[in-house]
Amino acid sequence: xxxxxxxxxxxWFSGTLIAAIMFFLLYFGQSFGFSSNLRTICAASGLGKKxxxxxxxxxxQIWNLVFLVGAIIGGFIAYQFMSPADPAVQIxxxxxxxxxxxxxxxxxxxxxxxxxxxxxVFTLKGFxxxxxxxxxxxxxxxxxxxxxxxxxxxxxxxxxxxxxVAVIGFFIGGLVMTFFILPLIF
Amino acid sequence: xxxxxxxxxxxxxxxxxxxxxxxSWFRIQEMFRFQAFHMYGIIGTAVILGVIGVALIKKxxxxxxxxxxxxxxxxxxxxxxxxxxxxxxxxxxxxSGACPGPMVVNIGYGFFAMIIVFFFANVGTFLYGYFKDKLxx
Numbered sequence: 001x002x003x004x005x006x007x008x009x010x011x012w013f014s015g016t017l018i019a020a021i022m023f024f025l026l027y028f029g030q031s032f033g034f035s036s037n038l039r040t041i042c043a044a045s046g047l048g049k050k051x052x053x054x055x056x057x058x059x060x061q062i063w064n065l066v067f068l069v070g071a072i073i074g075g076f077i078a079y080q081f082m083s084p085a086d087p088a089v090q091i092x093x094x095x096x097x098x099x100x101x102x103x104x105x106x107x108x109x110x111x112x113x114x115x116x117x118x119x120x121v122f123t124l125k126g127f128x129x130x131x132x133x134x135x136x137x138x139x140x141x142x143x144x145x146x147x148x149x150x151x152x153x154x155x156x157x158x159x160x161x162x163x164x165v166a167v168i169g170f171f172i173g174g175l176v177m178t179f180f181i182l183p184l185i186f
Numbered sequence: 187x188x189x190x191x192x193x194x195x196x197x198x199x200x201x202x203x204x205x206x207x208x209x210s211w212f213r214i215q216e217m218f219r220f221q222a223f224h225m226y227g228i229i230g231t232a233v234i235l236g237v238i239g240v241a242l243i244k245k246x247x248x249x250x251x252x253x254x255x256x257x258x259x260x261x262x263x264x265x266x267x268x269x270x271x272x273x274x275x276x277x278x279x280x281x282s283g284a285c286p287g288p289m290v291v292n293i294g295y296g297f298f299a300m301i302i303v304f305f306f307a308n309v310g311t312f313l314y315g316y317f318k319d320k321l322x323x
Contacts, residue, residue, distance in 0.1 A: 005205075011224050014206035015231025021199050022232070023239050028191060029250045031259075034287040038311035053315030066189045067196035068290055074200015075209070075294025082205060089207050095216040110210040111283070111292070116299040127302065129281065134303040136278025137285060138310025143321065144271025145261055148285040151272070152229055155261065157236025162261040162268045169272020170279060171218075177280035178218040 006084045022153055030063055033150030035141035037061070037068050102186040114186075129185065136173075144169060203291045211283025218280050267323040278310075 022032040039054065040061040048055030088107045096106050104112050113120065120126035141147040144166045146155060152170070155163025206228055207213045217225035242248070243256050250256050261268075279285055282303045284292060289307060292300035314321075 008207055009202065009205040011206070011227025012231050014202050014208070015228045016235060017198065017202045018228065018232040019235035019239065021195055021202075022236060024191075024195055026243070026256050027250050029252050029254060029256075030192075034285070035311075038286060038308050039315070041308050042312050042315060047312055047315070051312070051315040051318070053318050054312075063189060063192045066192040067199070070193040070196020070198075071200035071203070071287060071290050072294035073193075074197040074202075075204050075291035076200075076296075077197065077294075078201045078204035078291075079295045082201070089210045089212045091210075091212045091216045092221045095212065095219055095221045098219060098221075099212075099215060107210075107212050110204075110207060110212070110295070111297050112211055115211060115283075116297050118299070121299045121302065130299060130302045131306040133278045133282025133284075134289075134306025134308075135310035135313065136274055137282060137289075137303075138278075138307030138312075139314045140271050140273070140275030140278055140310070141286060141307075142271070142311045142314040144268050144275055147275065147287070148229075148279075149287055151268075153232050153236060156233045157240045158258045158260075159237065159240075160261055162264065165265060165268035166272035166275075169269045169274075170276040172269075173273040173276020173278070174214075174218045174280040175276075176273075177277045178215065181277070182280070 005082050008084070008090060018153060019157075022149075022157065025067075028063075031150075032154045033146055034064075034068070034071075035138075035147035035150060037064050038138050039142060040065060102182060104186070125185075140173070199287065200291045200294060203288050204295055209284065209288040209291045209295065214280060214283045264323055267321075270322070 025032045040058045043054040043056060043058035087109045089110050091107060104114050115126065115129065121130065144151065146166065151163040151166040156167065203209050208225065208228060213225055216222045248256055284300065284303060286307055289300050289304040293304065
């Protein structure tokens, strides 16, 4: 029984729960879009004085910040109480092989030590990778008007053409990074 | 305690993201290399159920719990911002292995290096806001 909780959750169960979260948010009068929080955090930090994009009544977005806090707690609960005996993520053998060619060791947890261990973080290259990744995600999500939750889930559910364009963009960027830029970095 | 329901939904979201392994850099790499169905299955299931649910909400004019109609605000019509912004986002997604939601779930999971990624995601959003008027949309 405990296995059901600790093992990797199936795609259909996980996808169903994500759709349920989206509908609960709609029922509570809001909409599912996580990256809006980044704009809210900038506004709450007083950056409205620097750029008028952040000069809005961010207090109407507190519900989403609370959702963000919940997501952190959820991650903690998953780690603390629902971890599998073997924490290595079970990705396909071909992915392990491809990443091995770039110098990544096989997974021992959910994240590669080559990117997220303190040894990696405190090198100039390691820090630059994490910082650049963050900047690209933060810049791109607001430029595109949404991230995976806002465009790929909420937007496609409403059959919005702009969201389809954004999701195609997500994949163009992701494929360019995976097949052309990562081999240059590693 | 109007906010507690959002806290609970956030907790469920965090648990699902972690237990489905969607917060894993390895899973995102596997997705972009088309080497497993897992991530496509997660997003695909959510979208198919989402399309059906949204259609039902519109057809039956379902109201939210305040009694207000559930409205969907169409995104402004444009191509450039979605294609260019989306591509920039995708570059960062494949590099850091996390979109904004999974970033904070990772922090809760104990991958504290993700705090750096999340901090700089805010910097990226600030840069967008600062240069917004100079960018093609």
